[in-house]
Amino acid sequence: MGEFDIIARYFARQSGRGDVLLGVGDDAAVLDTHAGRKLVVAMDTVVEGVHFPVETDAADIGYRALAVNLSDLAAMGAEPAWMTLSLSLSRANEQWLDGFASGLFELADEYNVALVGGDTVRGPLVITVQIAGWVESDAWLTRSGAKPGDLLFVSGIPGEAAAGLAVIQRRILGGEPAAFLTHRFLRPRPRIELGRQLRTVATAAMDVSDGLLTDLKKLCAASGVGAQLNVDLLPESAAMRELFEADDGLQYALAGGDDYELLFTLPADRAAAVVSSLQLQQRVTQIGVITADTDVVCLRNGQPFRIKRAGYDHFAAGQ
Numbered sequence: 001m002g003e004f005d006i007i008a009r010y011f012a013r014q015s016g017r018g019d020v021l022l023g024v025g026d027d028a029a030v031l032d033t034h035a036g037r038k039l040v041v042a043m044d045t046v047v048e049g050v051h052f053p054v055e056t057d058a059a060d061i062g063y064r065a066l067a068v069n070l071s072d073l074a075a076m077g078a079e080p081a082w083m084t085l086s087l088s089l090s091r092a093n094e095q096w097l098d099g100f101a102s103g104l105f106e107l108a109d110e111y112n113v114a115l116v117g118g119d120t121v122r123g124p125l126v127i128t129v130q131i132a133g134w135v136e137s138d139a140w141l142t143r144s145g146a147k148p149g150d151l152l153f154v155s156g157i158p159g160e161a162a163a164g165l166a167v168i169q170r171r172i173l174g175g176e177p178a179a180f181l182t183h184r185f186l187r188p189r190p191r192i193e194l195g196r197q198l199r200t201v202a203t204a205a206m207d208v209s210d211g212l213l214t215d216l217k218k219l220c221a222a223s224g225v226g227a228q229l230n231v232d233l234l235p236e237s238a239a240m241r242e243l244f245e246a247d248d249g250l251q252y253a254l255a256g257g258d259d260y261e262l263l264f265t266l267p268a269d270r271a272a273a274v275v276s277s278l279q280l281q282q283r284v285t286q287i288g289v290i291t292a293d294t295d296v297v298c299l300r301n302g303q304p305f306r307i308k309r310a311g312y313d314h315f316a317a318g319q
């Protein structure tokens with residue numbers, strides 16, 4: 001199979017979107033943008049052995065490569081529309097490509113995302129997806145709008161994905177809970193619907209990819225504020241409780257990464273009403289409060305609490 005066969009067979013798929021005027025097959029795609037909307041663009045790369053273990057199933061790799069990108073659009077409150085795909089492969093394995101495309105398009109179809117172009121090269125297994133979508137008018141979410149006194153929320157259960165990665169890497173045999181956590185790592189659910197609803201009400205938002213505490217620090221730095229994160233408020237995972245010590249679970253929740261949950265802030269006087277009006281596919285939990293000083297502190301039983309290890313940074317010493 002040559003490069004052109006791969007593209008024709010796996011990636012030149014007709015989409016149902018009327019705004020794709022020219023898709024895969026020409027030198028570039030032509031897309032119809034709409035007056036009054038704002039285009040929102042993001043890109044994420046996943047590298048074998050860095051972002052997923054070497055033996056990961058191809059369908060999970062395809063799903064996850066798009067999911068991590070959709071998560072960025074969720075954090076902006078955007079509706080996804082188009083993607084491009086750069087695929088670096090060591091060899092053209094049909095079974096692998098079948099699996100990869102099925103996982104990728106399973107999630108793409110769910111959110112009506114059209115693949116409109118890309119690049120296919122030989123090299124180590126590296127997948128880059130660029131995602132584009134839009135927000136109506138001038139309302140999008142940023143990291144920079146959190147105000148002192150705002151309440152801090154997180155969606156889902158932070159830590160489960162990192163626990164799932166540990167299950168894979170340490171080959172923990174744990175039946176149903178192990179399978180559940182592994183799935184949470186391999187198939188993150190982008191919180192698009194939540195981001196869309198938060199678009200006009202949250203003061204700040206970001207998606208949690210590198211670890212809750214590390215990412216909270218980024219949100220606080222962007223907003224020029226600090227935060228108190230109350231560790232006792234973190235949602236508990238039944239699956240994690242079955243397989244891990246409480247302290248390890250806490251470590252995963254605060255520093256694990258790969259959650260792809262939304263971290264967001266709401267004005268205190270409106271938070272309860274907003275939360276009760278949300279149509280939710282996962283829980284959201286208040287885990288802290290934004291402060292005027294610029295420190296980000298964790299509290300456990302009202303006392304300062306330090307974690308052992310910080311979140312993920314590709315270029316930090318020791319990673």
Ligand code: ADP
Pocket residue numbers: 007011012023024025026027028029084085086087115116117118119120
């Ligand atoms: P060129 O060499 O002229 O840039 P390519 O051979 O790289 O063209 O690509 C041909 C067409 O196939 C283009 O429309 C390109 O966007 C598309 N394409 C290539 N690889 C992929 C891919 N992995 N996924 C989707 N579209 C792709």
Ligand code: MG
Pocket residue numbers: 026027
């Ligand atoms: Mg060309």
